[in-house]
Each structure stands twice: as C-alpha cells, then as structure tokens.
Amino acid sequence: MLMEADGEAKLLAGGQTLLPVMAFRLAAPAILIDLSGVQELKGISIDDTGVRIGAMTTWRDIEDDQRLRTAAPLVSAAIEHIAHYQIRNRGTIGGSLSHADPAAEMPGVVVACDACLEIVGSNGMRSVPANEFFLGPLTTCLSADEVLTAVRFPPWPATRLWAFEEFAQRRGDFAYAGIALFHETGATGLVENAHIGLIGATSVPRRLGVAEAALNGRRLDGETIAAAAQLASSEADAEDDIHASAAYRKALVGTLLERALKAAAERAEAL
DSSP: OHHHHTTOEEEESSOTTHHHHHHTTSOOOSEEEEOTTOGGGOOEEEETTEEEEETTOBHHHHHHOTTHHHHSHHHHHHHTTSSOHHHHHHOBHHHHHHHTOTTSHHHHHHHHTTOEEEEEETTEEEEEEHHHHEEETTEESOOTTOEEEEEEEOOOOTTOEEEEEEEOSSTTSOOSEEEEEEEEEOTTSBEEEEEEEEESSSSSOEEOHHHHHHHTTSBOSHHHHHHHHHHHHHHOOOOOOSSOOHHHHHHHHHHHHHHHHHHHHHHHHHO
C-alpha cells in the first residue's frame, strides 16, 4: 500500500502524534494505513542476543514488563517520563522513533544503548544502527515505502552502571534536556565503555563523545564528574527557542550529567 500511494500515505501507529498534527492541518495525507491489526509488530522478546521490542508495542506494555528493569533498565527508566498515562496507553515505541522528535526520550535512549532498528520495505529487510537512523529534526532514514518493524537492544551486563535524568517544566512534558548514560567499572575501579546519550538539547539525538572520553580510564570521583559535566555543557550544540535559551540548555546538560553520574555511582555501592 505504501508503494502504491507513492509517498502520499502515512502509517498510523498509536496516533498520539499524527492525529494532532493532522488536526492542526500540518499534515494532510491522502491515505492512512492503520498498523493496529498487524500482530507481528507487537511484543517484547528477551534472550541471549538482547531485547527485541516490536514497533507497535505500546508504552504501557513496555512499562508493565518487569523483565526490562534488568534487561533494558534505561528503557524502563525513560518510560516513566514519557507523556502521561492516557498517551502511554496508545502511543507506540515505533511511532515515536519514526516521528524522530529530538525532544522525545526514546530516540536518545536507543542512541545511547547502541540499539539497531529493523526496517522492512520494497527492497527487503535491513537493520540500521540508531545513530544512523535519525538524520535531523523529524527526519529519519526511512524511505516512503519502508516500515520500522522493531528495535533491538544488545545484551545488558548485570554489573553495568546506569542512570537517566531529565528536566521538564512539568512531569510528562518534553524535556528541556535529558541524559541517558551507562558505563562499566573495571577491576581497577576505573570507568570503561562510557555511553552518554543527549536528549532534548540538540536537533538530533546523539552521544557526547568528548565527555565520554573524559570519563573512560578514570576513577569516578568529584573531579572527574565535574570535568565531564563541563565538557558536556560545551559539547551540547543547543540553540535558542521559545522555551529556553541555548546557554540555559547547555548549563542544564552539565548539571544533569553530574546528577546522572552520581546516581550511577550510588548503584555501584548497592551491587
């Protein structure tokens, strides 16, 4: 149907973004293709290869799956900040990722976690790393005849330390900025494999590579945390908008990273 529509069709998942956009006359597709009856696009599976979440799986189903609290804890933590109860009942993970709003939580989480997105189109199936899926605000690598079918997260080590922090004017609103991070601690007590995903402060979800490099190979003490936070603020290429200035968002990124690193350190003490 997508091929026959020649770019004039829109896929309807949960409808929590598409329908408001249509109501404001910002989109007027000739055809809506409802995916709610495609059962193969729903569900969560967990095995030795990681976690696979079907694109039509609702936020509520993800929130209720207790297995994800250990198999993909950053996903579980982010769900609590996504919109409100009613929207989580209808909204889907695939719909959010395909919409690619840089202020949304899950795009930043999948980039931080090195997830891969499974896509099906007229040319067959392909798997795209999350950091290559998002091309810009509300723009992805999906062609007009392609459907996002699932998200696959790599296995999560039980000893991995992680944290999720964001700041919004009200709980459930889009965040001014957010941080999704994880790292390992080696036998020497030094940080290894640091991943820092940035949410809401840039035009496309991305990792903060400079701040990550400042953490790797170092002990997570106050000096290291402060240095990484300062680098994160400088690295975040935020822009002014009606909600906050670029300077405010950049400062907020550093503050949130500092909080997240301290929260991750507290988890280390609990292991």
